[in-house]
Amino acid sequence: MRISFSPPDITQKEIDEVVDTLKSGWITTGPKTKLFEKQIAESCRTSKAVAMNSATAAMEMTLRLLGIGEGDEVITSAYTYSASASVIHHVGAKIILVDTEKDSFHLDYQAVVNAITNKTKAIIPVDIAGVMCNYDKIFEAVDYKKDLFRPSSELQEMIGRIAVIADAAHSFGASFKGKMSGEAADFTCFSFHAVKNLTTAEGGAVTWRDILGVNNDEIYTKFMLLTLHGQSKDALAKTKLGAWEYDILSPAYKCNMTDIMASLGLVQLQRYPEILERRKQIIEMYNHAMNSVGMDVLAHYTDEYASSGHLYLVRLPGKDESFRNRVIELMAGKGIATNVHYKPLPMHTAYKNLGFKISDYPNAFDMYKNEVTLPLHSLLTNEEVEYVVKGLKESIKEVDAIYV
């Protein structure tokens, strides 16, 4: 058997919708992107959504919308993918990494409180594996140090405290205490990259909560300008006969979604309840098997929250990095693709060069050192899930035999 890690789940319906777009005469940002945005906002229960070409762009444009840049600090987790932190660097602000809570994949809420200074303008919590952070605790942390907050833009002032920008690349469709991912943080950034739960090949979106005294249409228009050259009219508006003239209001960026991508997204969104359900079934199969052999696994469904079931994270109790790496190699030998989520940012060259040291993030290192991510996607059959479980058990046994 060959079991891939996270192949895209594309049916004839997606293919037909893409072909429809290709034949329609309009392939870039247009009616399908607008419809996709409307449906994303509906499923997140927000007033609006803006689609872009990635979650990275969505996070960066949100920082720019908020007017965050040089001289500012933005907090995120050491235990994440580079994009959560690199966007802070892109806008010229200082990256502040905090450790995870002991035995948790989420950031340490007390460490967040400690990291807040009078330069802090935003925090980017990461909804790892599709499990949303405890946003009650994040808002508590932010409120606790409210007196230190010095707004440097009108929007920051209207929010009145540090802005919470969720890296929800994994958590579309998840909920926490009755709130959907998308309506919990001030701004929420989703990814529709090829390996994510819902895909447009590349793609992303941002949703936001209503801000008292701020018009949502105004935020929407600002995002349109930021993502399309600061141009006063989008390409579709310009195609109206005679309506050639436009103005460039700022030398902005280019990260809009195309209708080809959106057509994939529209069908994926229709199919999404089934996709989530299948992921849940697989997670329950894995949980059953892992509990019986004493593995630590991340809980995806509790009374407090339901995840989007994006990644299945397993920790090999009492094992170290080399043991884990050997297990991954043996599983690869059996045709099973696995991964590690994540090698903490302070272990990567770019972040070492920025001065970060893994010794300052002991909890994140402990989570990383014995973590294995098993294949989890809606194309997996029950037999394949069983094969993965068997492969993991055998691989651990084989490495154990070498180690003693």
Ligand SMILES: *Cc1c(COP(=O)(O)O)cnc(C)c1O
């Ligand atoms: C995939 C991912 C991103 C980036 O998403 P893109 O759409 O590729 O920009 C950001 N954060 C995390 C945690 C991710 O896994």
